[in-house]
Amino acid sequence: MISRKWAAFVCVLALVFSSGCSVFMAAKQPDKKNVDLFRLGTPRTMLLGEFGPPVTSETRNGRKYEVFKFVQGYSTGVKAGRALFHGAADVMTLGLWEVVGTPAEAVFSGDEMAFEVSYDRNNRINQVTTIK
Template sequence: MATQQPEKKDVSLFKKGTPRSILLGEFGYPIAQTEHDGKKWDIWKFTQGYGGGAKAGRAVGHAAADVLTLGQWEVVGTPIESSANGNRVAYEIAYDEHGNVSDVILLTEKSGK
């Protein structure tokens, strides 16, 4: 299950000057588009997952625990992995007249809850 968790997105791209096309490449299409305050805005909502190293490390750890406990670790490990499915995050992004990020608003708390 650890290897099937969502991928980690590069949220450092949500900064002034980043072209909208770069955001589309990393995050796909936004869930909403609006226009207010004289600017175009996008809202992105996604699950912030885990990097490849973290996923691989968790998978190896679970596999080792399975071997050492003769499979009994599954009783504990499966619920742990079911709950470790990343954090939901949302950003509202405004663009300047050239289509580059001008404003970034984090719409979720750091925990993503």
């Protein structure tokens, strides 16, 4: 017959390894971007380094215009804290927290943002428009 200690150990082990989607989703949220770069005088290369290539790029009236679109995420500390919270809640509720935690992580997955910028002849921002 299986002892109670062995059965309890197997249950705890199963809980630890079954902590589910909310922990993973919290850890994999998008990173926080430095939106303070969208200011006058910032070089185009800094924008490309932080946000990647623009979604559109065109020339109007002799000036270059680009649109940067991205999901504003969370700092590493916030993501780690959320993942730890979900893991602890999973253990304390024997996995029932996933019913609340997984949909919550799906909803709080960052904010979509978009900025249109134009550059001067030195490829520095001379105008910023917040689109979203």
